[in-house]
Amino acid sequence: MGLIVQKFGGTSVKDRNRIFNVARIVANTRKAGNDVVVVVSAQGDTTDDLIAKAAEISSNPSDREMDMLLSTGEQISIALLTMALQELGISAISLTGWQAGFATDRSYTKARIKRINTERLESELARNRVVVVAGFQGLNRSDDITTLGRGGSDTSAVALAAALHADRCQIFTDVEGVYTADPRKLPKATKLKEITFDEMLELASLGAQVLNNRSVELAKKYGVELEVISSLNPVPGTIVKEETKVEGMLIKGVAKDENVAVISIMEVPDVPGMSFKVFSLLAQRNINVDIILQSSGRDNSKDLIFTVPLTEAQTALSVLNENKNRFGGGDIKVSTDYAKVSIVGAGMQSHSGVASSMFEALFNQGINIHMISTSEIKISVIIDKTDADRAVAAIHDAFIH
Amino acid sequence: MGLIVQKFGGTSVKDRNRIFNVARIVANTRKAGNDVVVVVSAQGDTTDDLIAKAAEISSNPSDREMDMLLSTGEQISIALLTMALQELGISAISLTGWQAGFATDRSYTKARIKRINTERLESELARNRVVVVAGFQGLNRSDDITTLGRGGSDTSAVALAAALHADRCQIFTDVEGVYTADPRKLPKATKLKEITFDEMLELASLGAQVLNNRSVELAKKYGVELEVISSLNPVPGTIVKEETKVEGMLIKGVAKDENVAVISIMEVPDVPGMSFKVFSLLAQRNINVDIILQSSGRDNSKDLIFTVPLTEAQTALSVLNENKNRFGGGDIKVSTDYAKVSIVGAGMQSHSGVASSMFEALFNQGINIHMISTSEIKISVIIDKTDADRAVAAIHDAFIH
Numbered sequence: 001m002g003l004i005v006q007k008f009g010g011t012s013v014k015d016r017n018r019i020f021n022v023a024r025i026v027a028n029t030r031k032a033g034n035d036v037v038v039v040v041s042a043q044g045d046t047t048d049d050l051i052a053k054a055a056e057i058s059s060n061p062s063d064r065e066m067d068m069l070l071s072t073g074e075q076i077s078i079a080l081l082t083m084a085l086q087e088l089g090i091s092a093i094s095l096t097g098w099q100a101g102f103a104t105d106r107s108y109t110k111a112r113i114k115r116i117n118t119e120r121l122e123s124e125l126a127r128n129r130v131v132v133v134a135g136f137q138g139l140n141r142s143d144d145i146t147t148l149g150r151g152g153s154d155t156s157a158v159a160l161a162a163a164l165h166a167d168r169c170q171i172f173t174d175v176e177g178v179y180t181a182d183p184r185k186l187p188k189a190t191k192l193k194e195i196t197f198d199e200m201l202e203l204a205s206l207g208a209q210v211l212n213n214r215s216v217e218l219a220k221k222y223g224v225e226l227e228v229i230s231s232l233n234p235v236p237g238t239i240v241k242e243e244t245k246v247e248g249m250l251i252k253g254v255a256k257d258e259n260v261a262v263i264s265i266m267e268v269p270d271v272p273g274m275s276f277k278v279f280s281l282l283a284q285r286n287i288n289v290d291i292i293l294q295s296s297g298r299d300n301s302k303d304l305i306f307t308v309p310l311t312e313a314q315t316a317l318s319v320l321n322e323n324k325n326r327f328g329g330g331d332i333k334v335s336t337d338y339a340k341v342s343i344v345g346a347g348m349q350s351h352s353g354v355a356s357s358m359f360e361a362l363f364n365q366g367i368n369i370h371m372i373s374t375s376e377i378k379i380s381v382i383i384d385k386t387d388a389d390r391a392v393a394a395i396h397d398a399f400i401h
Numbered sequence: 402m403g404l405i406v407q408k409f410g411g412t413s414v415k416d417r418n419r420i421f422n423v424a425r426i427v428a429n430t431r432k433a434g435n436d437v438v439v440v441v442s443a444q445g446d447t448t449d450d451l452i453a454k455a456a457e458i459s460s461n462p463s464d465r466e467m468d469m470l471l472s473t474g475e476q477i478s479i480a481l482l483t484m485a486l487q488e489l490g491i492s493a494i495s496l497t498g499w500q501a502g503f504a505t506d507r508s509y510t511k512a513r514i515k516r517i518n519t520e521r522l523e524s525e526l527a528r529n530r531v532v533v534v535a536g537f538q539g540l541n542r543s544d545d546i547t548t549l550g551r552g553g554s555d556t557s558a559v560a561l562a563a564a565l566h567a568d569r570c571q572i573f574t575d576v577e578g579v580y581t582a583d584p585r586k587l588p589k590a591t592k593l594k595e596i597t598f599d600e601m602l603e604l605a606s607l608g609a610q611v612l613n614n615r616s617v618e619l620a621k622k623y624g625v626e627l628e629v630i631s632s633l634n635p636v637p638g639t640i641v642k643e644e645t646k647v648e649g650m651l652i653k654g655v656a657k658d659e660n661v662a663v664i665s666i667m668e669v670p671d672v673p674g675m676s677f678k679v680f681s682l683l684a685q686r687n688i689n690v691d692i693i694l695q696s697s698g699r700d701n702s703k704d705l706i707f708t709v710p711l712t713e714a715q716t717a718l719s720v721l722n723e724n725k726n727r728f729g730g731g732d733i734k735v736s737t738d739y740a741k742v743s744i745v746g747a748g749m750q751s752h753s754g755v756a757s758s759m760f761e762a763l764f765n766q767g768i769n770i771h772m773i774s775t776s777e778i779k780i781s782v783i784i785d786k787t788d789a790d791r792a793v794a795a796i797h798d799a800f801i802h
Contacts, residue, residue, distance in 0.1 A: 016457040050477070056417040057484040065487070068495050069480035072473035076451070079470035083458040086466070094469050099544060120544070143500060143521070 002167035014044030042073025102138030177238035403568035415445030443474025503539030578639030
C-alpha cells in the first residue's frame with residue numbers, strides 16, 4: 001500500500017502483446033492497493049525510425065527540431081498503454097512530459113530536469129487514476145520540448161519518484177535483476193537481493209548495463225529506493241538502496257567491460273605538468289580517462305599509460321598526435337585487444353586479501369594482468385580480451401561460488 | 402509583401418522529396434519578402450497507421466487518448482519540414498498546436514477552435530522566422546491535447562490567417578484550383594480564377610472535395626481570402642473571396658455527388674405534424690436530409706421522398722422502421738442507384754432560363770430527372786447514377802463551353 005513508480009523501456013512496449021503484458025503488471029500493482037505512476041519509453045524501434053527520417057532531411061538537423069520529432073515516440077507509447085489499461089478496466093490517463101510538469105534546462109537532446117511541478121499529476125492520482133507519463137522529455141523555459149538524452153526514461157522515473165515521495169521506483173527490464181556476473185555469459189551467476197547505490201554505480205560503469213548511471217546517482221541523492229525487476233517473469237528483483245543487509249557476501253559482482261582501449265605515450269619528459277597537459281587535452285574533448293598508470297622510463301623520461309572507452313580511442317589518438325609538441329612525448333600507441341574485469345563490493349578495502357585472492361584466481365588460470373586499479377569498493381584489472389570470460393568465471397568461483 | 406498562411410496536406414509532405422518540394426515553395430514565398438506561417442498535416446499514411454495501432458489495443462479507445470496518439474502525426478511533420486527549411490538556409494521554427502496557442506473546446510476528436518493566442522507566433526515572426534504550425538490540433542482548458550476532426554488542418558490554417566490578419570491563406574492541394582467540373586472525369590473542365598465563398602460552399606457540399614466546408618465557412622465569417630493552389634505545379638490557383646469580378650460566366654461549376662440515397666415513405670397520413678415527426682427522428686441521429694419532395698398520394702395520404710447521404714441510409718432506414726407507428730406511414734423504400742448533379746453560380750436565380758437550359762441539356766441526352774431542388778445559387782437534380790457522367794458533360798457543354 002503506497003505510491004509506486006514503474007518504468008518500462010522500449011522493448012517492454014514494442015507491440016500489442018508486450019503493451020498488454022505491461023498493462024497487466026500495472027493493473028496488478030493497482031489492484032494490490034497501490035497508487036501507480038507509470039513511465040514509458042518509445043516503442044521498440046520508433047526512436048531509430050524517427051532518427052532515420054530526420055537523417056533523410058539533414059545530416060545535421062537542429063537539436064530543437066530533433067527533440068520536437070523524437071518526443072512523439074513516447075507520446076505514442078503513453079496513449080497506447082493507457083488505452084490498454086482502460087481496456088483492462090483500470091482508470092488511467094496519459095500525460096506528456098510537459099503535462100506531467102517536467103521543467104528542464106535549455107540543452108536540447110541532453111536536457112537536465114530542473115524540477116517537476118507535480119500539481120496535475122497529484123490531482124490525477126487523487127482521482128484514483130493510474131497516470132502514464134512520457135519518459136525522456138520535458139519543457140524548457142521557452143515552452144519548447146526538450147529530451148533528456150540517453151537513459152532518459154530511467155532518469156524521468158527516478159526524478160518523478162523523488163518529487164512524489166514514492167515508496168519505490170521499479171525499473172522493469174528484460175533481466176530479472178542485478179547479477180553477480182553477466183548471466184548470459186556465466187550461467188551460475190546469481191541474482192542479488194540487494195545492492196547499495198555505490199556498488200550499483202560501479203557495476204553500471206563497468207558495463208553491467210542494467211541501470212543508467214545518472215538515474216542511480218539521482219536515486220542516491222534523493223534516497224529513492226530502486227528495484228530492478230523483470231517485465232516478463234514476475235519474481236522479486238534486486239533492490240538498490242543506501243544500506244544493504246549483511247548478506248554474508250562481500251563481493252557483489254564481477255563485471256567485464258570490453259569498451260576499453262589502452263593508450264601508451266612513451267618517453268614523456270619527467271618534469272612537472274606533463275600529465276596535466278595530456279589529460280586536459282582529453283578532457284576538453286569530453287573523453288573519459290579511466291585507469292592511469294605512470295611508469296618510470298629511461299633517461300629522465302616516463303611512460304604514460306591509460307585507458308579510454310574503445311569508442312573514443314581514435315579521437316583521443318588524433319588529439320594527442322596533433323598536440324604532441326606540447327608534452328614532448330615519443331611514440332603514441334593504442335591497443336584495443338584488452339578488456340577490463342572488475343569486482344565490486346562495499347567495504348572490500350577493509351577486508352585484507354580480496355585483491356590477492358583475485359590475482360591468485362587469475363594466476364591459476366595463467367591470465368596475465370596488464371594494469372590494476374583499486375578504489376574503496378572496486379578492484380579492476382586490464383587483461384587480454386581473449387582471457388576475459390575465463391577471468392570472470394575464475395573470479396566468480398573464488399568469491400561467490 | 403505581407404503575411405501569408407500556407408497550408409499543406411498529408412500527401413504534400415508524405416516523403417523526403419515532397420517535404421523538400423514544400424520547403425522550396427515556402428522558401429520562395431519568404432524570399433519574395435513575405436512573412437510566412439505554414440500549417441501542415443500528418444505525413445501520408447501516418448494517421449491511418451496510428452489508428453491501426455490503437456485498433457490493435459481496443460475496439461473503442463477513449464477519445465482523449467486517441468487525440469494524444471493522433472496529434473503526434475502533425476508533430477512529426479512540422480519537425481521534418483522545419484529541418485528541410487533550415488537545410489535550405491531559411492530561419493524557421495516548428496510549433497505544436499498548443500505552442501501556437503490554439504485553444505479549443507472540450508470535445509475530443511472533433512474539437513472546435515475557441516481562440517488563438519498568437520503571442521508566441523507573433524514573437525517568432527518578429528524574429529524573422531518562418532513558423533511551421535501543426536494543423537488539426539489544439540489544447541483544451543484542462544491542458545489536454547485535442548484534435549479538430551476531419552478537414553482540421555484547413556480549419557487551422559484559416560483560423561490562423563484570421564487571428565493574424567494575414568493577407569492571404571493558400572491551401573495547397575494536388576489539384577491546380579477549383580474547376581468547372583471534376584477534371585479527372587471531364588478533361589475540358591476549366592479552372593476558375595475566382596469564386597465566392599457561397600459558391601465554394603455549395604460546390605464543396607456537392608462533392609467537389611477541394612476545400613473542407615468548415616474552413617470555407619470560417620474564411621467567409623472572418624473575410625479571409627483563400628487561394629486553392631497546386632503544390633506540384635507553380636501556377637496561380639483559384640481565389641475564394643466575398644465578391645468576385647464579373648467573369649462573363651454565370652455558372653461556376655457542375656458537380657456530381659454519388660453519396661446519395663433516396664428514401665421514400667409511402668402513404669403517410671395527410672395531417673399536420675407528420676413531416677416534423679419524420680425529420681426530427683433523423684435530426685436526432687445527426688443524419689442530414691438534403692432534397693425533400695412531398696407528393697400528394699391517394700385517399701388522404703401523401704408520399705414523403707427525400708435524400709440522405711448514402712453512408713447513412715441504413716441508419717436512417719432502421720430509425721424510421723423502429724418508429725413507424727409514430728407517423729403511421731406505409732412502405733419505406735431506399736434507392737441507392739442515384740446521383741445528384743448540380744450547377745452552382747451566384748445570381749442564377751435572377752437570370753431566367755438557367756433551370757430550363759439545364760433540363761433541356763438533360764432531355765437532349767434522354768436523361769430522366771427524378772427530383773429537383775433549387776436555391777439562390779444552385780440547381781440540383783437527382784438522376785440515375787449510370788447517367789451522371791453524361792449529365793455533367795452535357796450541362797457543362799450547355800453553360801460553360
